[in-house]
Amino acid sequence: MKKNLLTTIISAVLAVIFVLLLFTFQVRTSEVAVVTTFGRTTREITEPRPFPFFKWPWPIQKVYKLDKRIQNFEDKFTETITADNNNLLTQVYVGWHITDAKAFFPKFAGGSTVAAERLLEDIVTAAKQNRVGKHPLGEFVNTDPKALKFDAIEAEIRTEAQAQLASQNCGISIDYLGIKKLGLPESVTQSVFDRMTAERKGLADKLDAEGQAEARKIRSSADLAASKVISTAESKAREIRASGETVAADLLPVFQQNPDLANFLSQLEALEAAAKEKTTLILDARNPLFNLLAPPPFTGSATNK
Numbered sequence: 001m002k003k004n005l006l007t008t009i010i011s012a013v014l015a016v017i018f019v020l021l022l023f024t025f026q027v028r029t030s031e032v033a034v035v036t037t038f039g040r041t042t043r044e045i046t047e048p049r050p051f052p053f054f055k056w057p058w059p060i061q062k063v064y065k066l067d068k069r070i071q072n073f074e075d076k077f078t079e080t081i082t083a084d085n086n087n088l089l090t091q092v093y094v095g096w097h098i099t100d101a102k103a104f105f106p107k108f109a110g111g112s113t114v115a116a117e118r119l120l121e122d123i124v125t126a127a128k129q130n131r132v133g134k135h136p137l138g139e140f141v142n143t144d145p146k147a148l149k150f151d152a153i154e155a156e157i158r159t160e161a162q163a164q165l166a167s168q169n170c171g172i173s174i175d176y177l178g179i180k181k182l183g184l185p186e187s188v189t190q191s192v193f194d195r196m197t198a199e200r201k202g203l204a205d206k207l208d209a210e211g212q213a214e215a216r217k218i219r220s221s222a223d224l225a226a227s228k229v230i231s232t233a234e235s236k237a238r239e240i241r242a243s244g245e246t247v248a249a250d251l252l253p254v255f256q257q258n259p260d261l262a263n264f265l266s267q268l269e270a271l272e273a274a275a276k277e278k279t280t281l282i283l284d285a286r287n288p289l290f291n292l293l294a295p296p297p298f299t300g301s302a303t304n305k
Helices: 002-023 101-107 113-132 150-167 186-257 259-274 288-292
Strands: 031-037 040-045 061-067 071-074 078-081 087-098 172-183
Touching: 031 101, 040 101, 061 101, 071 113, 078 113, 087 113, 113 150, 113 172, 150 172
Parallel strands: none
Antiparallel strands: 031 040, 031 061, 071 087, 078 087, 087 172
């Protein structure tokens, strides 16, 4: 009796679970669900809720769950002709997500993201070749960082690709797009290197010429300043010589009348110049300067007592 009751309970629980699986479904936060009725899209569920959603069992209704998180892919490394007729190899990376599941689901059978990426790659590659073809090689490869236009070119490719997706009602939005890799075919690599070398040499020559011009300017300024200093010094020296010659001319008649006075003053000046500050003089008694320190000779007559 107890065994039959347990079997009945288990059967009832399994039946309830089976019914719930047939008539309800859940949606995660990372998913968006599309409900079809007899193969036609009738409902889109973009936000989850704590309790299950109701549906009719197959073949009346069927639920397709799509990943609404950002998907990433890279296109092929393809060759494009730039605006100045140079071959350039480019590859871009793309991040995209589903924005309209009701438009996305019928566009790609069963909501296949693989099929969506194939179409997206075709659209992005076409937009890339179109926009790259409108820019010269110097905006991709250049020794001057200011001449590079990566941000503008990436924005142009993304805008054009997004417009194509919108026109085809794909239910897809491109979140980001960037250039991942650049390359040059072997046929143009050497010519590009030669041009870069020539640009570098031209820049070096320009800097060298500017440096030489600045050096000449500095030397000219220094020569002018030196000439002014020398001219001022020579003028001052002429003034001092003229003043000294004037004083000498005034004193010359006096010294000519009294040569002993002139000799005395000359010796006094020499002694004063030699005895500045604290000085110890060791002189020969026969040195003319010693005459100023020696007592005058006795000129009177001796008296005998």
